[in-house]
Amino acid sequence: MESKQEKRIKSKLGEFTIALGQIASKVGDKKYNIETIKKKIAQARRDKADLIAFPELSLTGYVVRDRAYELAEPVPTGASVREIEEIAKKEQIHVIFGMIEKSLKASAVLHNTAVLIGPDGYIGKYQKMYLPTHSVFEEKRYFRPGYQTPVFETKLGTLGMMICYDIYFPEVARLLCLKGTQLLVCISASPSVRKGFFETLTAARAIENTVFVAFVNLAGIQDGLQFWGGSRIIAPSGSVIRQAKYDEDDLIAARIDYSDLTRVQAWVPTLRDLRPEIFNSLRDETEKL
Amino acid sequence: MILNEDALRLDLQLTTDRLRRFIRDYVKKTGAKGVALNLSGGIDSSTVAALSASAIGGHRVLALSLPEEETRSSTDIQHSQMVAEKFRFKLETIDITPVLKSYFKTIPAFDKRDRLSKGNIKARARMIILYYYANRQSRIVLGPSDKSETMMGYFTKWGDIAADISPLMDLYKTQVRQLAAHIGVPQEIIEKPSTPQLWPGQLAEKELGIRYQTLDLILLGLENFMAPKEIADQLNLPPSVVTRIKERWLSNEHKRRAPLSMKIQYRTIGADFRLPYNPP
Numbered sequence: 001m002e003s004k005q006e007k008r009i010k011s012k013l014g015e016f017t018i019a020l021g022q023i024a025s026k027v028g029d030k031k032y033n034i035e036t037i038k039k040k041i042a043q044a045r046r047d048k049a050d051l052i053a054f055p056e057l058s059l060t061g062y063v064v065r066d067r068a069y070e071l072a073e074p075v076p077t078g079a080s081v082r083e084i085e086e087i088a089k090k091e092q093i094h095v096i097f098g099m100i101e102k103s104l105k106a107s108a109v110l111h112n113t114a115v116l117i118g119p120d121g122y123i124g125k126y127q128k129m130y131l132p133t134h135s136v137f138e139e140k141r142y143f144r145p146g147y148q149t150p151v152f153e154t155k156l157g158t159l160g161m162m163i164c165y166d167i168y169f170p171e172v173a174r175l176l177c178l179k180g181t182q183l184l185v186c187i188s189a190s191p192s193v194r195k196g197f198f199e200t201l202t203a204a205r206a207i208e209n210t211v212f213v214a215f216v217n218l219a220g221i222q223d224g225l226q227f228w229g230g231s232r233i234i235a236p237s238g239s240v241i242r243q244a245k246y247d248e249d250d251l252i253a254a255r256i257d258y259s260d261l262t263r264v265q266a267w268v269p270t271l272r273d274l275r276p277e278i279f280n281s282l283r284d285e286t287e288k289l
Numbered sequence: 290m291i292l293n294e295d296a297l298r299l300d301l302q303l304t305t306d307r308l309r310r311f312i313r314d315y316v317k318k319t320g321a322k323g324v325a326l327n328l329s330g331g332i333d334s335s336t337v338a339a340l341s342a343s344a345i346g347g348h349r350v351l352a353l354s355l356p357e358e359e360t361r362s363s364t365d366i367q368h369s370q371m372v373a374e375k376f377r378f379k380l381e382t383i384d385i386t387p388v389l390k391s392y393f394k395t396i397p398a399f400d401k402r403d404r405l406s407k408g409n410i411k412a413r414a415r416m417i418i419l420y421y422y423a424n425r426q427s428r429i430v431l432g433p434s435d436k437s438e439t440m441m442g443y444f445t446k447w448g449d450i451a452a453d454i455s456p457l458m459d460l461y462k463t464q465v466r467q468l469a470a471h472i473g474v475p476q477e478i479i480e481k482p483s484t485p486q487l488w489p490g491q492l493a494e495k496e497l498g499i500r501y502q503t504l505d506l507i508l509l510g511l512e513n514f515m516a517p518k519e520i521a522d523q524l525n526l527p528p529s530v531v532t533r534i535k536e537r538w539l540s541n542e543h544k545r546r547a548p549l550s551m552k553i554q555y556r557t558i559g560a561d562f563r564l565p566y567n568p569p
Contacts, residue, residue, distance in 0.1 A: 027567045065563040066556070138563075192307065221314045223566045226307055247310065 014258035016156050018183070019049035020231040022250040024220025027061035028071060034059070034083055040251055041091050047253040051094040051156055053185050055218040055227075056128075056164050057112065059099040062189035063223040068142045072102035072110050076122035085121050092119040094156060098163065098187045101127065103144075112143045114161040114187050116152055124152045128163035129172055136191065136225060137165075149175040157182040157258055164188040167201045167215075170208065177209040177271065182258050184209070188217040191225040192247075199230070207238040210265045212256055219249050236264040290513050292506040292523045299464055301471040308456045309344035315454050316345055316429060323349030325428040327415050327449070328372065328380065329486060330354070330365030333433035335372045335478050336469045337456055341431055343472070347377035351422060354382040355415045357389055360486040368478050375473070388414050408487025412448025420451075429453040437462040437501060440508050441534075442541025443493065449485065450544070461505040499530070507534045 021040035026032045037054055044052040056062065059080055060071045073080055080099060088095045095117045103109035112128040127146025131139035149172060151160045160176030160183070167173070167186055176184060184205065190198050198215065206213040213234040218227035231244040233254045244250040265271065290296065316324065324341050328334045334352075342350045354369045356362075366382070373380035392410050393399050401407060423430045432452025434444060439458055444450045457465055462483070469479050483493040483501075494500055499507075503524065510520035510531075517531040524531075543549070547559040556562040 027565045061565070063565045065565050067565060141563075221311060224311070226310070247307075 014157065016050040016256055017048050017253055018214055018233060018256050019044035019047060019052040019251060019253040020214060020216040020233065020244060021052050021054045021058075022216060022219050022229045022231045022244045022248075022252070023054060023058055024227070024249050025055070025058050025061040025218060025222075027063060027222055028067050029061070030059055030071065030080055033061070034080060037084065037095075037097060038087050041087055041093060041095065043251055044253060045091050045093060047251075049093060049253050051096070053187060053214055053216045054095070054097040055216050055231075056098040056114075056187045056189040057100065058097050058187070058218065061222055062218060062227070063225065064100070065138075065142075068100050068110055069108065072100040074104050075099070075101045075113055075115055075125050077104075078102070081115055081117070081122060084115075085117050088117045088119060089121065094118050094123075094154065096161060096185050096187060098189075100143075101125070110143050111146060112139060112163060113146075114163055114185070116154075116159065116161065118154060123154060124150055126150060126161040126163070128166060130165045130169050132165040139165075149179065151176055151179040151181050160184045162186050164190060167198065167205060170205065173205040173209055173211070177211050181209075181211055182261060183212045183214060183256060185214045185216070188215060189227060190217050192228040195228045195230065195246075202232060202234055203238040203240070206234040206236055207268065208270055210236040210261065210268055210270055212236055212258075212261075219245075219247060236261055237268070290510070290515065292510050292515075292520065294502075296509055297461060297463055297467075297505055299460075299467055301468060304460075304468060305340070305472055308340050312341050312344040312431070312454070312456055316349075319429055319453075320427075321429045322427040323351060323429075324431050325351045325353065325419055325422045325426070326431040326433065327419050328352035328354050328369045329433075330362070330368035330372075330478065331433075331481065331483055332462075332469055332474065332479055333435050333457060333465060333483075335368070335474050336465055336472070337431050337433050338372055338378060339376045339469075339472050339474055340456060342376040342378045347379070350376075350378035351426070351428060352378055352380045353415075353419060353422065354380060355385050355418060356382070357384065357411060358386045359489055360411075360484075360491075362486075364481075365486075368475070368481070371475055372478065375475070383418060385411070385414050385418065388418075404488045408485070408491075409445045409448055411487055412445035412485070416448050416451045423453075431456065432458070434458050435462050435465050436460055437505055437508060438493070439545065440511075440538050440541075441497060441504075442537065442544045443497060444485070444544070445487070446544045461508060462501040463505045499534070504534065507531055508538070511535055511538060 023036050098114050101111040101113035114126045116123045129146045131143050131145050133140035151158050158180045160181030162172050202213055202215040216231040217229050219229040230246050233241045235241050242252045242254040244252045328338050338352050419430055430452045432455035434450050434455045435457045466479050484491050517535055521528040521531045
């Protein structure tokens, strides 16, 4: 039997609604944050959203420092993933959110992880590859980097995920797109001084890969850091389809139509024009840096 | 990086909005009923008072004017009243002279010729009264410190620096001047020479030995990892001036941090005990 969501999506193949839940997570308060996620999901469903994404570490807040160890949970067997799975099943929606993942093999090994859940339950995860450890960021102190760039075949097409600082490294988005990503979801916890970079980089990743990009950022203040919000859904041409408020809690939604991909990819054929022979040089020169 | 006035220019409305939200957010998260601050009538405390009144409403802001006989200035008192009236917050005046006299009399080692040690008692006495109001009336204490003075260590340890939050601490003095003008702090306050009011006739620029316009550009260069020689060349200054500022900045780190401890155990306060600043 088809689920309600399958029927809804089938009404027009390759077209669906994405929502971005720009929340102000409370540091260390998973119960409060899940409740906020739940309310946003209900609101997004009223907008007929098929997918909603929440920011990086939205489950725990970003500036958790040493509390990372006590707030971490395994994926997908941890209680929080299970709880959000139940919400997603009930609301018949895809959900992406960020959390601290605890390794099942070594309990002090943590990852900064994006989790993808579908209307039928857990689908997969992405572990942040590039961990900022400079300025106010101290992620390498706590997290092990991810080594995989998985893509997920879903009822909403091929989804790829990345996290915040990953966007500074075009090879992450490129790899995900070479694996067929149609919608690239970048979950983020970006403080205000970085706003200009992200506004440029989110559009750049969309343009250079001719892919839809959904960027969802935290809002609110943690440890004197103002997370600037400004979440946005970007067309493969780089134009902003919809943008959330700066700095504050918000929810936005927009229709994604994959038929735009063919149009833009024919117009700006960046993937067709890739030159694999220079990639070895890239690796060689990087090793010598 | 080119060190000139433009490098210190701010998006003033954005900065104002951010600081107001910061104050409002902290008050909300702590569940405090309001804020308390020491209003000297100078630019920093006037700017913090004005920002907080517009952030949470003047009725939740208590400004304390804490003059004492040696440094009392009718101009400063008048300026404090002017700001309180304009931004509609409560101003209370407490003459701290009796408290100070009592300290001076009580301390066997007290020597009135040592004006710095004596002046620091004034700054710390103000802090004690401020925190009394904060405790008694469930307020958080807002500090006036700016980035120039904090980097220079130009403040009293546990005195004027003591606060729950210091909204201006990431703005250089010349940037505070821009911000003050933007939010409507009266011009005479902005143009008045800064003083910590520790003894009569004390002036910040005279004591620091440099104008804030130059100091701020030197500090901005240091903040941006520029070498002293590069800064000196750009600003057409003798390298010794920049080196002196750099050394003063580095040697005052003890005034900006939690007390240093010896690492003995697993996680150590101030070292590797890293917790979020999460108000209760």
